[in-house]
Amino acid sequence: MMFELSAVKFKDILLIDYLTIEAQSITAVVGSSGGGKTTFLKLFNNMNSADQGDVFYKNRKINYYDPVKLRREVTMLPQNPVVFPGSLADNFSLIEKLTDHKLSSFTKYKKLLSKVDLNYKLDRAAADLSGGEKQRLALARVMLLDPEVLLLDEPSSALDSLTEQKIIEVVVNYVKNKAKTLLMVTHSTRLANDYADQIITIEDGKIKENK
Protein backbone atom coordinates (compact mmCIF):
# COMPACT_ATOMS: atom_id res chain seq x y z
CA MET A 1 0.00 0.00 0.00
CA MET A 2 1.40 3.37 -0.98
CA PHE A 3 -0.91 5.70 0.96
CA GLU A 4 -3.42 5.28 3.73
CA LEU A 5 -5.61 8.10 5.03
CA SER A 6 -7.52 7.72 8.22
CA ALA A 7 -9.99 10.24 9.69
CA VAL A 8 -8.23 13.11 7.97
CA LYS A 9 -9.49 16.60 8.49
CA PHE A 10 -8.01 19.62 6.75
CA LYS A 11 -9.36 23.02 7.80
CA ASP A 12 -13.05 23.18 7.06
CA ILE A 13 -12.39 21.95 3.57
CA LEU A 14 -11.77 18.20 3.74
CA LEU A 15 -13.00 15.32 5.81
CA ILE A 16 -11.79 11.90 4.64
CA ASP A 17 -12.89 8.87 6.66
CA TYR A 18 -10.68 6.21 5.19
CA LEU A 19 -8.86 5.67 1.94
CA THR A 20 -6.02 3.63 0.53
CA ILE A 21 -3.99 4.06 -2.64
CA GLU A 22 -2.06 1.08 -3.96
CA ALA A 23 1.48 1.29 -5.25
CA GLN A 24 1.80 1.36 -9.03
CA SER A 25 -1.83 2.25 -9.52
CA ILE A 26 -3.56 5.02 -11.43
CA THR A 27 -6.13 6.98 -9.47
CA ALA A 28 -8.39 9.60 -10.99
CA VAL A 29 -9.85 12.29 -8.76
CA VAL A 30 -13.06 13.75 -10.13
CA GLY A 31 -15.85 15.98 -8.85
CA SER A 32 -17.35 19.39 -9.35
CA SER A 33 -15.42 22.62 -9.20
CA GLY A 34 -14.51 23.82 -5.71
CA GLY A 35 -15.24 20.40 -4.20
CA GLY A 36 -11.72 20.09 -2.81
CA LYS A 37 -9.79 18.09 -5.40
CA THR A 38 -6.66 20.23 -5.41
CA THR A 39 -6.69 20.49 -1.63
CA PHE A 40 -7.03 16.71 -1.47
CA LEU A 41 -4.12 16.10 -3.86
CA LYS A 42 -1.83 18.20 -1.69
CA LEU A 43 -2.33 15.84 1.26
CA PHE A 44 -0.18 13.29 -0.55
CA ASN A 45 3.03 15.32 -0.49
CA ASN A 46 2.18 17.07 2.78
CA MET A 47 1.81 20.49 1.17
CA ASN A 48 -1.45 20.33 3.05
CA SER A 49 -0.80 18.82 6.43
CA ALA A 50 -3.83 17.20 8.09
CA ASP A 51 -5.14 19.03 11.16
CA GLN A 52 -6.58 15.78 12.48
CA GLY A 53 -6.16 12.14 11.56
CA ASP A 54 -3.28 10.47 9.76
CA VAL A 55 -1.80 10.23 6.33
CA PHE A 56 0.58 7.30 5.89
CA TYR A 57 3.08 7.08 3.06
CA LYS A 58 4.76 3.70 2.73
CA ASN A 59 3.49 2.75 6.18
CA ARG A 60 4.98 5.73 7.95
CA LYS A 61 3.21 8.89 8.99
CA ILE A 62 3.84 11.43 6.27
CA ASN A 63 5.17 13.97 8.79
CA TYR A 64 8.06 11.60 9.42
CA TYR A 65 9.60 12.45 6.05
CA ASP A 66 11.75 15.44 5.31
CA PRO A 67 9.45 17.62 3.17
CA VAL A 68 12.03 18.33 0.47
CA LYS A 69 12.92 14.67 0.07
CA LEU A 70 9.26 13.69 0.22
CA ARG A 71 8.39 16.07 -2.61
CA ARG A 72 11.17 14.65 -4.74
CA GLU A 73 9.52 11.26 -4.42
CA VAL A 74 5.96 12.52 -4.55
CA THR A 75 6.01 15.29 -7.12
CA MET A 76 3.12 17.54 -7.99
CA LEU A 77 2.43 19.08 -11.36
CA PRO A 78 0.20 22.02 -10.47
CA GLN A 79 -2.52 23.57 -12.62
CA ASN A 80 -0.34 26.52 -13.49
CA PRO A 81 3.24 25.35 -13.29
CA VAL A 82 6.09 27.81 -12.99
CA VAL A 83 8.26 27.96 -16.06
CA PHE A 84 11.75 29.33 -15.50
CA PRO A 85 13.01 32.26 -17.54
CA GLY A 86 15.55 31.21 -20.15
CA SER A 87 15.45 28.49 -22.76
CA LEU A 88 13.74 25.13 -22.78
CA ALA A 89 17.12 23.53 -22.12
CA ASP A 90 17.58 25.86 -19.12
CA ASN A 91 14.27 24.63 -17.76
CA PHE A 92 15.57 21.09 -17.73
CA SER A 93 19.06 21.81 -16.46
CA LEU A 94 17.86 24.21 -13.74
CA ILE A 95 15.43 21.70 -12.29
CA GLU A 96 18.18 19.08 -12.28
CA LYS A 97 20.51 21.45 -10.45
CA LEU A 98 17.84 22.48 -7.97
CA THR A 99 17.11 18.87 -7.09
CA ASP A 100 20.72 17.64 -6.98
CA HIS A 101 20.30 15.45 -10.04
CA LYS A 102 23.13 14.76 -12.43
CA LEU A 103 22.83 16.87 -15.59
CA SER A 104 21.34 14.89 -18.46
CA SER A 105 22.31 15.21 -22.10
CA PHE A 106 20.62 17.51 -24.62
CA THR A 107 19.57 14.33 -26.43
CA LYS A 108 17.58 13.32 -23.37
CA TYR A 109 16.00 16.79 -23.13
CA LYS A 110 15.00 16.63 -26.80
CA LYS A 111 13.50 13.21 -26.36
CA LEU A 112 11.39 14.47 -23.47
CA LEU A 113 10.19 17.46 -25.50
CA SER A 114 9.07 15.23 -28.33
CA LYS A 115 7.32 12.93 -25.82
CA VAL A 116 5.08 15.81 -24.82
CA ASP A 117 4.75 16.91 -28.43
CA LEU A 118 6.73 20.13 -28.09
CA ASN A 119 8.56 20.27 -31.36
CA TYR A 120 10.77 23.25 -30.64
CA LYS A 121 14.49 23.71 -30.50
CA LEU A 122 16.09 23.59 -27.07
CA ASP A 123 17.18 27.21 -27.30
CA ARG A 124 13.63 28.51 -27.64
CA ALA A 125 12.60 30.92 -24.88
CA ALA A 126 10.28 29.21 -22.42
CA ALA A 127 8.42 32.47 -21.82
CA ASP A 128 7.20 32.37 -25.43
CA LEU A 129 5.25 29.14 -24.92
CA SER A 130 1.47 29.17 -24.66
CA GLY A 131 -0.24 28.13 -21.41
CA GLY A 132 -0.82 24.58 -22.61
CA GLU A 133 2.74 24.33 -23.91
CA LYS A 134 4.11 25.51 -20.57
CA GLN A 135 2.14 22.79 -18.87
CA ARG A 136 3.59 20.23 -21.26
CA LEU A 137 7.09 21.56 -20.60
CA ALA A 138 6.45 21.21 -16.89
CA LEU A 139 5.28 17.65 -17.45
CA ALA A 140 8.48 16.87 -19.37
CA ARG A 141 10.45 18.37 -16.47
CA VAL A 142 8.62 16.16 -13.99
CA MET A 143 9.37 13.07 -16.09
CA LEU A 144 13.01 14.08 -16.14
CA LEU A 145 13.06 14.05 -12.34
CA ASP A 146 11.52 10.60 -12.41
CA PRO A 147 9.56 10.71 -9.13
CA GLU A 148 7.98 7.63 -7.64
CA VAL A 149 4.55 9.20 -7.32
CA LEU A 150 3.10 11.80 -9.66
CA LEU A 151 0.35 14.16 -8.56
CA LEU A 152 -1.20 15.76 -11.62
CA ASP A 153 -3.61 18.57 -11.00
CA GLU A 154 -5.89 18.86 -14.00
CA PRO A 155 -3.27 18.14 -16.60
CA SER A 156 -5.96 18.98 -19.11
CA SER A 157 -6.98 22.44 -17.97
CA ALA A 158 -4.92 24.42 -20.45
CA LEU A 159 -4.97 21.86 -23.23
CA ASP A 160 -7.38 21.25 -26.06
CA SER A 161 -9.07 17.87 -25.82
CA LEU A 162 -6.95 16.14 -28.46
CA THR A 163 -3.71 17.28 -26.85
CA GLU A 164 -5.18 16.39 -23.48
CA GLN A 165 -5.87 12.84 -24.60
CA LYS A 166 -2.38 12.58 -26.00
CA ILE A 167 -0.68 13.97 -22.92
CA ILE A 168 -2.65 11.72 -20.61
CA GLU A 169 -1.58 8.80 -22.80
CA VAL A 170 2.05 9.90 -22.43
CA VAL A 171 1.69 10.11 -18.66
CA VAL A 172 -0.13 6.81 -18.40
CA ASN A 173 2.45 5.01 -20.57
CA TYR A 174 5.25 6.50 -18.53
CA VAL A 175 3.61 5.53 -15.26
CA LYS A 176 2.93 1.98 -16.44
CA ASN A 177 6.31 1.37 -18.06
CA LYS A 178 8.20 2.62 -15.07
CA ALA A 179 5.88 1.20 -12.42
CA LYS A 180 5.02 4.55 -10.91
CA THR A 181 1.99 5.60 -8.94
CA LEU A 182 -0.24 8.31 -10.39
CA LEU A 183 -2.97 10.42 -8.87
CA MET A 184 -4.59 12.76 -11.33
CA VAL A 185 -7.33 15.31 -10.99
CA THR A 186 -9.32 15.42 -14.18
CA HIS A 187 -12.56 16.93 -15.37
CA SER A 188 -12.92 14.18 -17.93
CA THR A 189 -14.89 11.19 -16.68
CA ARG A 190 -14.09 9.49 -19.96
CA LEU A 191 -10.35 9.72 -19.36
CA ALA A 192 -10.90 8.56 -15.78
CA ASN A 193 -12.87 5.54 -16.97
CA ASP A 194 -10.36 4.74 -19.70
CA TYR A 195 -7.20 4.85 -17.63
CA ALA A 196 -7.80 4.73 -13.90
CA ASP A 197 -7.70 1.69 -11.63
CA GLN A 198 -9.47 3.68 -8.93
CA ILE A 199 -11.82 6.65 -9.31
CA ILE A 200 -12.44 8.92 -6.34
CA THR A 201 -15.27 11.41 -6.52
CA ILE A 202 -14.92 14.36 -4.18
CA GLU A 203 -17.89 16.58 -3.46
CA ASP A 204 -18.06 19.22 -0.79
CA GLY A 205 -14.82 18.04 0.82
CA LYS A 206 -15.89 14.42 1.21
CA ILE A 207 -15.45 11.24 -0.74
CA LYS A 208 -18.77 10.65 -2.41
CA GLU A 209 -17.67 7.60 -4.33
CA ASN A 210 -14.57 5.41 -4.40
CA LYS A 211 -14.56 2.61 -6.92
Ligand SMILES: Nc1ncnc2c1ncn2[C@@H]1O[C@H](COP(=O)(O)OP(=O)(O)OP(=O)(O)O)[C@@H](O)[C@H]1O
Ligand atom coordinates in the same frame (compact mmCIF):
# COMPACT_ATOMS: atom_id res chain seq x y z
N1 LIG B 1 -5.43 27.03 1.89
C1 LIG B 1 -6.75 27.26 1.85
N2 LIG B 1 -7.34 27.92 2.85
C2 LIG B 1 -8.68 28.16 2.85
N3 LIG B 1 -9.49 27.76 1.86
C3 LIG B 1 -8.97 27.09 0.83
C4 LIG B 1 -7.57 26.80 0.76
N4 LIG B 1 -7.34 26.12 -0.38
C5 LIG B 1 -8.54 25.98 -0.99
N5 LIG B 1 -9.52 26.53 -0.27
C6 LIG B 1 -10.98 26.49 -0.57
O1 LIG B 1 -11.34 25.11 -0.49
C7 LIG B 1 -12.32 24.78 -1.46
C8 LIG B 1 -11.81 23.65 -2.35
O2 LIG B 1 -10.83 24.14 -3.25
P1 LIG B 1 -10.05 23.22 -4.28
O3 LIG B 1 -9.16 24.08 -5.08
O4 LIG B 1 -9.45 22.09 -3.55
O5 LIG B 1 -11.25 22.68 -5.18
P2 LIG B 1 -11.18 21.91 -6.56
O6 LIG B 1 -12.14 20.78 -6.44
O7 LIG B 1 -9.77 21.54 -6.88
O8 LIG B 1 -11.72 22.98 -7.58
P3 LIG B 1 -11.45 23.16 -9.18
O9 LIG B 1 -11.99 21.94 -9.85
O10 LIG B 1 -12.22 24.39 -9.51
O11 LIG B 1 -9.98 23.33 -9.35
C9 LIG B 1 -12.61 26.07 -2.19
O12 LIG B 1 -13.77 26.62 -1.63
C10 LIG B 1 -11.38 26.92 -1.94
O13 LIG B 1 -11.70 28.27 -2.01
